[in-house]
Amino acid sequence: MTLAVQGLRVELDGLPLVRDFSLQLTAGRVHAVVGESGSGKTIAALSVLGLEPHGAVVTNRPAAARAGLSMVLQEPLSALNPVLSVGAQLTETLLVHGHPASRAVELLAEVGISDGAERLRFFPHQLSGGQRQRVAIACALAASPKVLIADEPTTALDASMRNVILQLLRTLARERGLAVWLITHDLHAVRGASDEVTVMYAGLVVEQGATAHVLSAPRHPYTAALLASNPAANAPGRALPTIDGAVPLARELVGGCRFHPRCSRREARCTTEAPRLVDGVACHFPAGPPR
Amino acid sequence: MSVLLEARDVVVRYGNREAVKGVSLQLHRGERLGLIGESGSGKSSLARALLGLEPLAAGSVRFDGQPMHGAPPTLRRRFQPVFQDVGAALDPRMSIRSSLEEPFVIHRQPVAGLDALLAQVQLPPELLARFPSELSVGQRQRVNLARALALNPEALLLDEPVSALDVSVQAHVLNLLNALAASRALSFFVITHDLHVIAHLCTRVLVMFEGRLVEEGPVTQVLSAPRHAYTQQLIASR
Numbered sequence: 364m365t366l367a368v369q370g371l372r373v374e375l376d377g378l379p380l381v382r383d384f385s386l387q388l389t390a391g392r393v394h395a396v397v398g399e400s401g402s403g404k405t406i407a408a409l410s411v412l413g414l415e416p417h418g419a420v421v422t423n424r425p426a427a428a429r430a431g432l433s434m435v436l437q438e439p440l441s442a443l444n445p446v447l448s449v450g451a452q453l454t455e456t457l458l459v460h461g462h463p464a465s466r467a468v469e470l471l472a473e474v475g476i477s478d479g480a481e482r483l484r485f486f487p488h489q490l491s492g493g494q495r496q497r498v499a500i501a502c503a504l505a506a507s508p509k510v511l512i513a514d515e516p517t518t519a520l521d522a523s524m525r526n527v528i529l530q531l532l533r534t535l536a537r538e539r540g541l542a543v544w545l546i547t548h549d550l551h552a553v554r555g556a557s558d559e560v561t562v563m564y565a566g567l568v569v570e571q572g573a574t575a576h577v578l579s580a581p582r583h584p585y586t587a588a589l590l591a592s593n594p595a596a597n598a599p600g601r602a603l604p605t606i607d608g609a610v611p612l613a614r615e616l617v618g619g620c621r622f623h624p625r626c627s628r629r630e631a632r633c634t635t636e637a638p639r640l641v642d643g644v645a646c647h648f649p650a651g652p653p654r
Numbered sequence: 655m656s657v658l659l660e661a662r663d664v665v666v667r668y669g670n671r672e673a674v675k676g677v678s679l680q681l682h683r684g685e686r687l688g689l690i691g692e693s694g695s696g697k698s699s700l701a702r703a704l705l706g707l708e709p710l711a712a713g714s715v716r717f718d719g720q721p722m723h724g725a726p727p728t729l730r731r732r733f734q735p736v737f738q739d740v741g742a743a744l745d746p747r748m749s750i751r752s753s754l755e756e757p758f759v760i761h762r763q764p765v766a767g768l769d770a771l772l773a774q775v776q777l778p779p780e781l782l783a784r785f786p787s788e789l790s791v792g793q794r795q796r797v798n799l800a801r802a803l804a805l806n807p808e809a810l811l812l813d814e815p816v817s818a819l820d821v822s823v824q825a826h827v828l829n830l831l832n833a834l835a836a837s838r839a840l841s842f843f844v845i846t847h848d849l850h851v852i853a854h855l856c857t858r859v860l861v862m863f864e865g866r867l868v869e870e871g872p873v874t875q876v877l878s879a880p881r882h883a884y885t886q887q888l889i890a891s892r
Contacts, residue, residue: 603825
C-alpha cells in the first residue's frame with residue numbers, strides 16, 4: 364500500500380468539513396473519490412497534502428504524507444505560469460527535486476506529447492486545453508511522486524478530451540507504478556477510469572469498493588440514486604429520477620444517518636443512529652449481500 | 655411549424671479572426687434545438703449574435719421576421735438568455751424579490767405574479783425575502799430561469815444550463831425545463847458540450863466546428879449515426 368488515510372477529520376471554525384474519511388491507495392491503481400459539492404472530497408485531499416485552509420484543524424493526517432505526493436488541479440491555465448515557457452516550468456520542478464533538466468522531453472513523451480523538444484519553447488497560451496493539462500501532469504510527474512492527486516482534471520476540458528486524459532492517468536498509474544487519487548463529481552466518468560471508488564456524502568464516506576462492483580450493484584441508497592439520476596443512465600423522453608432535498612451544509616445538524624432525510628429506504632433507526640462503514644458501505648439497510 | 659428565429663450567413667469577426675464563418679439556421683416555434691461543439695468552435699459568439707448582442711460582420715438575425723440587431727425591448731424580451739454561471743447571474747446585494755422585479759422595471763411593466771413565477775420553477779414564495787448567498791446552486795439556477803420567464807418569452811437561449819450543477823441537481827433542472835417547454839410551448843436554443851443534455855432536452859441538433867456548422871439533424875439520428883468526423887469523435891468520447 365502506498366498511502367493509507369484513516370479517520371481523517373477537518374474542522375474549520377468549529378464546523379466539520381470532513382467528518383470521517385478513510386482511503387487506501389495502491390501503486391499502479393486509480394482510486395476515484397466521488398461526491399457532490401460540499402461532500403468534502405477536495406478538502407480531504409488538500410488536508411492530506413497539508414494545504415488545508417488557514418485555521419483548519421486536521422485530525423488523523425497521515426504522518427509524513429506530503430513527501431511523494433503531487434497534485435494536478437482542475438484548471439491547467441491557472442496552474443501553469445503564463446509567463447514561463449513549458450520547458451522553464453518543467454526544468455524548474457526537475458531541478459528542485461534533484462533530477463537532470465534533460466528529462467523534460469522524456470516527461471512530455473510520457474504524457475503523450477511527442478514533439479516535446481519543440482513544445483518546450485511554447486507558452487501555456489499557445490497550447491490547447493488538453494495539451495495544457497498534459498503539461499500540468501508532466502510537471503506533477505517531474506517530482507517523481509508515488510501518489511498523484513488529480514482534482515477534477517477534466518472539468519475545464521472539452522468533452523472530446525475527457526476520456527483521453529482519464530486514460531492517460533490510468534496508463535501512468537500502471538506503467539510508473541503510481542497511485543492515482545482521482546477526485547470527481549461524476550460517478551459515470553469513473554467507470555472506465557478507476558479501479559476503486561469512494562463515494563462521499565456530507566463529509567463522510569458512504570460507500571467504498573471496486574469500481575466495477577459499486578457501479579453495477581451499488582449498496583448505499585445515495586450511490587444508487589446518484590447513478591439513477593444521471594442523464595447518461597436514462598433514455599430520453601422520460602422524466603429523470605431525482606433525489607429530493609439538498610445536501611446538508613456543514614453547519615446543519617442531522618441526527619442519525621446524514622442522508623436519512625433524503626432516503627427512500629429510511630426507517631426509525633436511521634433517524635437516531637449514525638451507521639458505520641462496514642464491508643464498504645455506511646448504511647443500516649444496504650442493498651444486496653456484502654461483496 | 656413556423657420559423658421563430660432565423661440566422662442567415664452570420665459572420666462574427668474579432669479583429670482579423672473570424673469566430674463565426676457564415677452560419678445559417680432556423681429555430682421553429684415550439685422547437686427545442688441544440689448546438690454542440692468544443693470550446694473555441696464559435697458557439698458562444700453565435701449565441702451572442704443570435705441575441706443581437708454581438709455586432710455582425712455579415713449576415714442577418716431575425717426574430718419573428720424582425721432584425722434582432724438594434725431591436726426594441728419589446729422584441730428582445732420575447733427571446734431571453736439563461737447563462738451558465740449561476741453565481742454571477744444574480745446580483746449578490748439584491749434580494750430574490752428585487753432580482754425578479756428587475757425585468758418588469760426594465761421593460762416598464764407592472765410587477766405581478768412573483769409567487770406564481772417561483773411556483774413555476776418549483777420554489778416556495780418564502781425565498782423572495784432571501785439573498786442569493788442563502789440559496790443552493792440549484793435554487794439559484796431556478797431563480798435565473800424564473801427571471802428569464804418573467805416577461806413571458808417565446809424562446810429561451812440556454813447556455814450550458816446544467817453544467818455548473820451537481821449531478822443530482824442537474825436531473826431536477828432538466829425535468830423542470832422539459833415540463834416548462836411542454837406547458838408553455840416554449841422554444842429552446844440549447845448550447846452545451848454535454849451530449850446527454852442534448853439527448854434529454856432537444857429534438858434537433860446542430861454541430862459546430864471551427865466556426866461552421868458541420869452537421870445537422872434529429873438528435874436520435876446525429877447521436878446514433880453521426881456523419882461528420884468531428885461528431886463521431888465527440889460521440890465516441892462520451
